[in-house]
């Protein structure tokens with residue numbers, strides 16, 4: 435099988451409500467949909483959702499790099515995914531989002547060719563995924579009200595964005611825990627917003643609120659800080675912005691700096707590298723979670739397939755399908771009993787209008 439064309443299309447959508455995190459407020463989203471055609475009549479879809487302050491690129495640069503990658507990949511076998519990545523990496527370092535889009539479309543084609551839903555093509559057994567849903571930074575009362583809204587919709591795991599001054603952050607979590615009651619699982623993402631000192635002061639207080647884990651308390655570069663925090667507190671510590679590549683994962687794990695690594699397809703260049711990061715982490719006894727960017731159902735459902743396929747991915751933060759008003763990509767899963775159940779359509783299973 436050979437790639438005969440790669441086409442790009444920009445799509446825009448928005449959060450139902452602006453999402454405030456420690457370093458930004460995000461409302462409007464633009465992503466790049468990629469369609470790969472082959473000489474055997476099979477086509478695959480992928481998506482690039484760059485977030486400049488995390489992935490280091492934007493939509494225009496992703497598009498420009500995508501055009502260059504296209505020239506190098508025409509005629510290649512999309513199912514020979516190692517060769518696809520070798521060619522992409524020989525031309526551009528980094529550029530995780532556009533590499534992810536091409537990788538995702540290649541896996542979509544390969545799974546379609548095998549007649550399997552992607553999670554089974556990747557070796558998975560069951561297509562059930564239990565995701566959290568994210569609540570952005572707001573006043574304690576507003577965040578508590580939002581928590582109740584999601585709980586009423588059947589969600590049992592909430593991810594709470596913090597990372598501002600620690601007194602207000604603690605008040606936010608106290609309000610959310612009080613509203614949610616004791617049985618809802620809560621996890622925190624500080625998005626690099628705290629210092630090591632902040633973290634050492636506030637995390638013991640957060641432990642009293644029965645929190646599951648703390649994601650990226652300090653700056654992405656501060657591996658030593660992550661280790662210092664992890665050694666001082668009981669709560670599991672997760673790296674997100676600190677980990678883009680399998681090598682980052684190996685460094686964090688060998689330093690014993692984290693309990694979890696949050697894999698995002700847009701950071702690491704897609705499914706091929708997500709599998710590597712997961713294997714590196716697993717070999718060090720570190721668990722993974724999988725997260726998302728502001729992205730359509732296409733990339734979000736692709737992430738669900740990866741989560742369903744890899745046993746060491748213990749926690750799932752794939753909520754874009756629940757909090758974004760995307761009208762372009764449909765299907766791929768059904769939401770049943772608070773969980774996503776992937777359809778058995780070959781490939782990713784998402785339809786693009």
Ligand SMILES: [Mg+2]
Nearest residue numbers: 623649650674
């Ligand atoms: Mg995060």
